[in-house]
Amino acid sequence: MTGLAIEAATEHVEVLVMGEEGEPLAHEVEDVGHGHTRRLAPLVARALAHARVRPKHLSWVAADLGPGSFTGVRVGLATAHALALVAGSELCGASSLAALALASGVRRSLVVPLVPAGRRDLYAGFFRADSRGNVYVLAAPRVAPIEELLGDVREAHVLVPGSAVRFVGPGAPRVAEILERAYPGSTGSGWRHGGLSALDLARAARSDRGPAAGLPARGAAFRALYVRPAQAEERVRRRVNAAEPTQIRELRTTDLGEVAAVEREVFSDPWPESFFARELGTPLIYARIAEREGRLAGYSVAWLGHGTGHLGNLAVVPGMRRRGVARALLEDLMARARAIGVEDITLEVRVSNFAAQWLYRAHGFRLAGLRRGYYRDTGEDALVMEWRP
Ligand SMILES: CC(C)(COP(=O)(O)OP(=O)(O)OC[C@H]1O[C@@H](n2cnc3c(N)ncnc32)[C@H](O)[C@@H]1OP(=O)(O)O)[C@@H](O)C(=O)NCCC(=O)NCCS
Structure with missing residues (x-):
């Protein structure tokens, strides 16, 4: 089951080709700025060439459904869709927020993935991790400046009494001081990468956890999650x-x-x-x-x-x-x-x-x-x- 994952929801773009056992065959990473439209197709071509995999041999293609950069999400989805059509392969996806939450590796916590949303805004997801580390979606995502989002975090935290609060994702570092003041120790662990990761995306998109984890139901219409309309x-x-x-x-x-x-x-x-x-x-x-x-x-x-x-x-x-x-x-x-x-x-x-x-x-x-x-x-x-x- 060779597959390809496109993570293009932020300026940090990753394309990963995965082999039958889930091993990485090629991994292309580039900070593209606003150049998703120009840069993504060459990155995909390079990854496939390095992996020596032809598009028709891909069994699945995964894309980030957002939220994140409007252009990044659209270009990522369109590219994944086109590849899947050509290859006759399964198209799958996960939201950036679900991919981050599922990869957080924390237990008994309110997990809040943060993704930059332009200007002072951040996209925030709300998930809960139980005592065994299973992650479930808790409430709909929001987009707002961090001060406002902290009000939403307080509201969601009441639903999971006794849980720690963990902020993860590429939006967290720039507001880490504010987060630490509100919830000491909340930014220390559970965040492993400099940006969104194609590996985490592939794992979330290939998982069969479905709506309970904030992932699309099998066979459901494939839709981007923009959170805020253009x-x-x-x-x-x-x-x-x-x-x-x-x-x-x-x-x-x-x-x-x-x-x-x-x-x-x-x-x-x-x-x-x-x-x-x-x-x-x-x-x-x-x-x-x-x-x-x-x-x-x-x-x-x-x-x-x-x-x-x-x-x-x-x-x-x-x-x-x-x-x-x-x-x-x-x-x-x-x-x-x-x-x-x-x-x-x-x-x-x-x-x-x-x-x-x-x-x-x-x-x-x-x-x-x-x-x-x-x-x-x-x-x-x-x-x-x-x-x-
Ligand atoms: C949820 C549902 C009832 C919304 O009905 P709707 O007529 O499309 O909603 P409205 O156009 O009146 O939206 C009013 C506000 O709700 C929010 N909203 C509703 N649907 C939204 C969507 N898909 N995305 C973002 N915001 C949405 C917005 O704030 C919107 O205000 P805006 O138009 O000024 O942005 C409809 O999607 C539906 O029938 N869903 C299936 C049945 C269901 O889920 N019922 C509720 C069970 S608890």
């Missing part, structure tokens, strides 16, 4: 979204056929239609439909009781995402909660469901608990998030 894309999206309003109304029994069909498309563990039907008849239920241009765009189901509420379900039709549909549903729910004096709303979300966590965070929900191994299909943990008006 500014140009953002401007266009906001203009398009503002043009079509989202309407919110009560979810009725007559909607259930359509809702259940979306539910089956969206979730690996869907609620059956009969469950929706039963719940609609109960007194505390607050179930809503979102429509755009007269078509079903999303739905939410919550229970709003005396002083406390729980959001049980929220989904947006795949073709209607990133248009403010979930935002409209959540704002409607929060307005209702305020109006009837609900003091907190809780929900559970998969640790690997970054889009949903970003959505809830953007609306003031905070991490409030961890239910280990809660989801049977992937063995993933559930995060409990909580909102107080």
Whole structure:
């Protein structure tokens, strides 16, 4: 199983060719600055030549999915994709943050990989290492200056009581003083390289740990993890979204056929239609439909009781995402909660469901608990998030 790993998420680029037993056959390393577009293809060609391996003999090609340099991630992914197409080989990948966390080698710790994000910002991942050194993703990554990220670290640390805090990755050295002041001894170990490593990337990308470790599920769509969208894309999206309003109304029994069909498309563990039907008849239920241009765009189901509420379900039709549909549903729910004096709303979300966590965070929900191994299909943990008006 000869393979090739491309680590191009920062200026420090590595290309590694690995033999059948996982032994390195060639390892090319270069600090390319902003020259990913120019430098990556020659580095790959050189590595293959040194290893005396032809592209058609590669069984797998691995790429860093980000976050990191936008150009580096895009060029790395495109190159890996092209090679895999030519070779007919498996394309695999891991995020820079998961590759760093899995290689950290620490135990009983909150592991926070840091990758430079331009100017004063850093990308931060949140993982937990158990007493045997197994690493699990804990919460969605964030991008911010370190002072702000330390607030997120404190919030995540509460979920893993008794754990040390470890910062790893190429973003850590430049803020080491601040990190050490906040968490003494947190930068000392677990970081072995001057930059991201193609070997760590290959190991993460080839691992079968899946979503519980913050890695793509086998066979899932291959997607980059940018964490922050490009500014140009953002401007266009906001203009398009503002043009079509989202309407919110009560979810009725007559909607259930359509809702259940979306539910089956969206979730690996869907609620059956009969469950929706039963719940609609109960007194505390607050179930809503979102429509755009007269078509079903999303739905939410919550229970709003005396002083406390729980959001049980929220989904947006795949073709209607990133248009403010979930935002409209959540704002409607929060307005209702305020109006009837609900003091907190809780929900559970998969640790690997970054889009949903970003959505809830953007609306003031905070991490409030961890239910280990809660989801049977992937063995993933559930995060409990909580909102107080
Ligand atoms: C999570 C989900 C409900 C989001 O719905 P959506 O309509 O696409 O979200 P919105 O467009 O209303 O986004 C509102 C905010 O959430 C955050 N957000 C939502 N999806 C995001 C994504 N994919 N990437 C980054 N931020 C995201 C952003 O802060 C966004 O604000 P912005 O548009 O100003 O950047 C949708 O992806 C979905 O249905 N996923 C599958 C079902 C699911 O996971 N449900 C939640 C179970 S707990």
